[in-house]
Amino acid sequence: MLTSNGYVLDEAPHRLGDLEPVPAAERSDRDALWQRLRREGYLYLTDHLDPDVVHAFRRYYFERLMDTGLVRRDSDPLEGLQGDGELDRGLLRERLFHEIVPSAQYQAFCALPQIKDWFAWLLEDEVHLHRRKIIRHTRPGEKGIGTATQAHYDLVYLRGGTDRVLSAWIPLGDTPVSRGGLTYLERSHHRVLAEEASGRLQAPAASITADLPGLAEEYDSRWLTADYRAGDIVVHSAHIVHAATDNVDEGDVMRLSTDIRYQRSSEPIDWRWQEHWHDRDGL
Template identity: 25%
Template sequence: MQTTTDLTKAGRPTEEALRRYREQGFVHFTSVLPADEVAVFRAAADRLLAEEGPQTWGASEEQAQVHYVEAAWRKHPDLRRLALHPAVTGLAESLAGGPLRLYGTDVLKKEPRVHLPTVVHDDEPGLPLAGLTRTLTAWIPLLDVPADRGCLVYVPGSHRRPAEHRQVHLAGFQDYRPMEEIWPEFPFSPRVAVPMRAGDVVFHDFRTVHMAAANTDGERRLAFAAVYMDSDATYRPGVQDHPVAHLEPGAPVDGELFPLIAVGPGGAS
């Protein structure tokens, strides 16, 4: 289990944490956000879920894997503050090793004994972006997520599998192929479950294979996810591209809707 010793006094990843992220494709930091801030973010997420009428990830409500509200950072000021929180963005940019922009955020809810396991996937094919090399996701629990509450499960080192074993792009959902079909070694690959406390953050590379089991606990799972993309990413038409569909193919994904993250003393802009 990783501990806060993975952070330097300045709140950046230690060399050991950086090494683990490069090798495994994910890293879990504990106690990144204090409890009082998490309580504010949790209240904002609850309010957004109540107001928005969350969307369903799955073929139907009966096959729902999770309920979510997308673009959450644009819909509530406290969730904007979370998406651009310097404690989170500083870690993201250190792990990525280069400048990043905020691409998108979701509030994610997985109810007990209701939602199905989350399909095995990596984030690359679902991002309508080109020119990606360091894009990553921050997954932040707003309530504790013990192992039986649908915690994330990763396949260590899967981000380094060769291109022929990745589905790099989805032009449409009809092109989706199961992971074991794309990557024959997947069924034999080790998995690592990552139970987390509220206020922890786990980061994973956009090519890291991951999933989540069903929530068999008596309490809901509530989390916030933020995708930070290469600062010079461009638009490539594909699935879930409505946030960028106003752009011409090949155009830079930038501007106020996709802000550069700032990690200096002034925090994020």
């Protein structure tokens, strides 16, 4: 049973489907990628990164948080097994926001040539990586409103710059559907673009809803999911609606992922996104 924030998703074929990976024949064809991105709203690039590099950063992340109680004692940090004792939330926040987020390791990962150079190739320009980069872990068993990322599209949080910013969601380790990866509302960007153009969606930054099954009915669309592997990356439009599902992994493995944003350096940049991410930064 697939859930998000406690809501049970409708698994009927007209409400739930699979993300379509970019075929090998299109991977080096810039025009084909743009056609796909405009049509589907996302590019699912399997095996885009070296899994060893992804795993090395995953190990670094959980290793730095071992003594917070987040990770199971005496386990391999790479596994990301959730701790079974008390969580020191103050220490966790200190390590996350003052050590990991601004770290050279995180910056280097997000600016890997396979990422930065790829965006420069796709955009045919010098590119800018937004300094506000988000990294999240989700523990198995967390559910209810606010535990998983609610349905939204990125532009509502990026009003101060170009609307042609592109996001990259990167699973930091294998993330099967049961572990709570990202899910996309199929071709929802077409409706969002139309409503943005009409001025009907000029609202303050906010999620749309936690009710994913209800939104699929409203849009008469499907939520698309995938069994992500370390090395996969999803590049998506700032207009496509997406959310996360709940982590129900039976092996106590935490989901870890990061989402980052690239754009052409020559286009307007939202200044609010040029500070390190903090969960109290108001965005």
